[in-house]
Amino acid sequence: MRTVLVTGVGGAGRSTVAAATALAAARRGSRTLLLSADPAGPGAVLGADTAVAVEPAEVTPGLWAARVDPADYFRTEFLALQDRAATALDMLGARRLDGEELTELPGSEQFALLQALRRASVGGWDVLVVDLPPLRDALSVLALPERLRRLLGRLLPAERQAARALRPMMAQLAGVPMPAGWLYGAAARRDEELAAVQALIGAATTTVRLVAEPGPAAGDALRVARDGLSLYGLRVDALVPNKVLPTDSSDAWLATLAAQQQKCLDGWSEEYGSAWPLREVRHLGRDPRGLDDLDDLGDLGDVGDVGDLGGFGALADPGGLADPGPDADPGPYRDPWWVEDRREEDGLLVWSLPLPGAVKADVGLVRRGDELLLTVGPFHRIVPLEAALRRCTVSGAALTDGVLKVRFTPEPGLWPRTP
Numbered sequence: 001m002r003t004v005l006v007t008g009v010g011g012a013g014r015s016t017v018a019a020a021t022a023l024a025a026a027r028r029g030s031r032t033l034l035l036s037a038d039p040a041g042p043g044a045v046l047g048a049d050t051a052v053a054v055e056p057a058e059v060t061p062g063l064w065a066a067r068v069d070p071a072d073y074f075r076t077e078f079l080a081l082q083d084r085a086a087t088a089l090d091m092l093g094a095r096r097l098d099g100e101e102l103t104e105l106p107g108s109e110q111f112a113l114l115q116a117l118r119r120a121s122v123g124g125w126d127v128l129v130v131d132l133p134p135l136r137d138a139l140s141v142l143a144l145p146e147r148l149r150r151l152l153g154r155l156l157p158a159e160r161q162a163a164r165a166l167r168p169m170m171a172q173l174a175g176v177p178m179p180a181g182w183l184y185g186a187a188a189r190r191d192e193e194l195a196a197v198q199a200l201i202g203a204a205t206t207t208v209r210l211v212a213e214p215g216p217a218a219g220d221a222l223r224v225a226r227d228g229l230s231l232y233g234l235r236v237d238a239l240v241p242n243k244v245l246p247t248d249s250s251d252a253w254l255a256t257l258a259a260q261q262q263k264c265l266d267g268w269s270e271e272y273g274s275a276w277p278l279r280e281v282r283h284l285g286r287d288p289r290g291l292d293d294l295d296d297l298g299d300l301g302d303v304g305d306v307g308d309l310g311g312f313g314a315l316a317d318p319g320g321l322a323d324p325g326p327d328a329d330p331g332p333y334r335d336p337w338w339v340e341d342r343r344e345e346d347g348l349l350v351w352s353l354p355l356p357g358a359v360k361a362d363v364g365l366v367r368r369g370d371e372l373l374l375t376v377g378p379f380h381r382i383v384p385l386e387a388a389l390r391r392c393t394v395s396g397a398a399l400t401d402g403v404l405k406v407r408f409t410p411e412p413g414l415w416p417r418t419p
Contacts, residue, residue, distance in 0.1 A: 047290030
């Protein structure tokens with residue numbers, strides 16, 4: 001399944017570009033689902049008179065649309081948890097809550113979106129287009145499965161289930177009930193669900209499509225977002241400058257605005273063009289509404305040949321000692337989690353991570369046990385070290401030409417001796 005995650009600067013027309021991308025893909029013959037994280041759904045953009053349903057509904061031949069419902073997700077999950085914890089709640093004398101009195105809590109939107117992505121991943125679609133929240137929020141959501149799985153593994157490690165037989169005796173000694181098996185079972189189910197979403201985000205056929213209206217504010221937001229995209233290993237298939245004004249207007253005021261946009265576009269082409277292809281979308285002179293308007297925006301449905309995407313998989317763990325070699329073609333989506341074996345030359349292993357545009361003052365690096373804590377600007381990521389690197393000490397790091405290189409020195413007592 002080809003997946004396009006559409007996000008961008010707030011107010012730039014993300015929902016419009018997502019809908020146009022999905023419609024164009026459907027026009028090409030792909031069975032396409034447009035999934036919107038906006039609770040209102042993509043109904044207005046598609047020209048529907050009623051709100052798009054939570055379950056996929058066909059809009060036009062080949063195109064289905066659905067929206068995320070945080071309220072329904074929170075209500076369903078809370079009531080299920082309440083039923084599983086019925087014994088403990090009864091012991092405490094707690095009163096049960098009814099579904100009608102439940103309103104979602106902050107954060108429900110992110111979890112509801114993850115669940116919707118998991119369901120869409122097994123829906124049999126050819127193309128999945130996801131209308132995500134604005135850039136910073138979208139990056140947080142896309143990083144969430146990895147973070148949650150790490151927390152679950154630390155709080156409820158699978159090996160602890162081996163002590164299940166001791167719980168009745170421990171409960172008698174302590175006088176209180178011990179954690180029930182359903183807790184570990186629930187953690188395992190959640191981990192499985194999160195793993196499915198992480199696999200979708202990290203698939204070689206998944207890319208991010210950025211939407212921005214040309215202007216200084218959008219440029220600043222893109223530069224900040226580039227750090228997060230690089231740190232999380234998310235691949236961008238296109239930067240879509242939206243609402244581009246015509247350059248041949250005889251109106252002096254409009255011509256001035258168009259010239260300002262063109263100056264910005266020239267800067268974006270120079271700064272991002274080598275990594276992010278620019279696909280301009282012209283301003284229609286009105287807010288697009290309906291399938292005809294979406295068709296007029298141009299062909300955004302060329303989501304690429306899946307076989308040509310290559311790539312390393314977003315949010316993937318570092319790979320093994322797989323130096324591609326100096327003659328290898330890195331391509332636009334080279335695996336950033338590669339380790340160069342330089343033990344014969346200078347006794348080091350060098351782990352590299354491309355961070356284009358990052359500055360030294362914004363990069364932080366801390367090793368804690370078998371993990372590496374990385375910070376780039378406002379973004380953070382905890383990366384488990386490859387087995388070989390766990391037997392090393394961090395001996396230095398440098399940010400050179402947009403690539404962070406961390407040097408590891410093998411500990412003699414932990415490495416096999418060579419004759």
